[in-house]
Each structure stands twice: as structure tokens, then as C-alpha cells.
Amino acid sequence: SSLHHHHHHPTIFPDPFSTLCTFPHHNHPPLPSIEMLPGYPEDLTRVGLNLGGQTYYFFGDHDPVTRFRVLGEPKCHVDGCNxxxxLAKSYHRRHKVCEFHSKAAAVFTxxxxxxxxxQCSRFHVLSEFDNEKRSCRKRLxxxxxxxxxxxxSRTSF
Incomplete structure (x- = not known):
């Protein structure tokens, strides 16, 4: 009967322009993508930078490098110093020493x-210093x- 008459749908080909955009045959690394955080309408300053699966968030009023260091929670090298x-100065964060121990005459580390x-921005054994000097003999x-x-001229002092 004519009730069961079948329609053959034409084969659907992909849109030729969609294949131009995907480049499956090229092995380019994914480009970093910038994403907005969920609070998008209220706070346009929060932006996430996606670098290969790891998203770093930058906030308009903070230095992103400082924020990254804070997340790493750098601690002073000195034994028992917590x-x-x-929140320390960038110099102390960079060299992982608190201000107190950077100026101490002797520490255990x-x-x-x-x-x-x-001079070297690192710890040396005491024998490398003359008396109470803060710079090692070699660098001095x-x-x-x-x-x-x-x-x-020596008279300029």
C-alpha cells in the first residue's frame, strides 16, 4: 500500500567552510585561549589564560606574577622558619629568605x-665571611x- 512509502534523504555533506576552520591535518599546538570567569557581567577584569589545560587567572588590580608566587607559598629556607x-618584598620571595634571616649573623640551614x-643572594658557611661582614670574602x-x-677620584667620598 501507499501508506508505507519511503523517502530517501539525500546524503548530507559537511559544510565545506567548517572543514576550513578545523585543520585536523595540521599538528599545531593549541593557542592560549583567554576565558572569562563565571562572574562575567559584574567583573570584567577577571580573565583566565589557558595554557595547555592549566588556567592562570589574572586580576586587574594585581600583578599576575605576584599572584602566581603567592599561590606557590614560598617559605624561608632556614630550618624551622615558617x-x-x-607578603614579603619581591627580593625575599625570589631568594626564599625572610627579612630577619637575610640579616642574621648565623642561621642553621x-x-x-x-x-x-x-652579594651572592644565597647562604654560605661562616668560614667564607670575614668577621661580621655580610658579603663573602670572594665577592668582596x-x-x-x-x-x-x-x-x-678618592676625594669624592
Whole structure:
């Protein structure tokens, strides 16, 4: 009977323009994408940068590098020091030493009694310093040699 008459649908081909946009044959790494956070209408300053599956959020009134460091919760290298460097000066965060221990005459770190060298921005054993100096002997020798070479007049001090 004519009630069961079948319609053959034409084969549907993909839109030729859609294939131009996908480039499945190219192996380019995905480009970083910028996404808005859910609070989109109220706060346009919050932007997320997606770098290969890891999204970093930047806030208009903060330095993104500082925010990233705060998330890493840098701690002072000195044994037993729990100073949170999240709010410390960038110098102390970068070298992972709190302000107190950067100026201490002697600290216990990495199993040794050491002092933070102001020239090298790292800890050395005490034998590398002369007396109570804050810079190691080696760096001070280089510094003094350069000063002796410099043609500056001594009366300017």
C-alpha cells in the first residue's frame, strides 16, 4: 500500500567552510585561549589564560606574577622558619629568605651554620665571611679589585 512509502534523504555533506576552520591535518599546538570567569557581567577584569589545560587567572588590580608566587607559598629556607613570604618584598620571595634571616649573623640551614651573603643572594658557611661582614670574602675581593681599578677620584667620598 501507499501508506508505507519511503523517502530517501539525500546524503548530507559537511559544510565545506567548517572543514576550513578545523585543520585536523595540521599538528599545531593549541593557542592560549583567554576565558572569562563565571562572574562575567559584574567583573570584567577577571580573565583566565589557558595554557595547555592549566588556567592562570589574572586580576586587574594585581600583578599576575605576584599572584602566581603567592599561590606557590614560598617559605624561608632556614630550618624551622615558617615565615610566609607571600607578603614579603619581591627580593625575599625570589631568594626564599625572610627579612630577619637575610640579616642574621648565623642561621642553621641545610644542616650547616650559614649566613646570607648580600652579594651572592644565597647562604654560605661562616668560614667564607670575614668577621661580621655580610658579603663573602670572594665577592668582596672582586668588588675591591674593581674599585681599585676605577679611575674615580678618592676625594669624592
Amino acid at each position: 615565615a610566609d613570604l607571600g 641545610a644542616g650547616l651554620t650559614q649566613r646570607f651573603c648580600q 675581593a672582586n668588588h675591591n679589585r674593581r674599585r681599585r681599578k676605577s679611575p674615580r
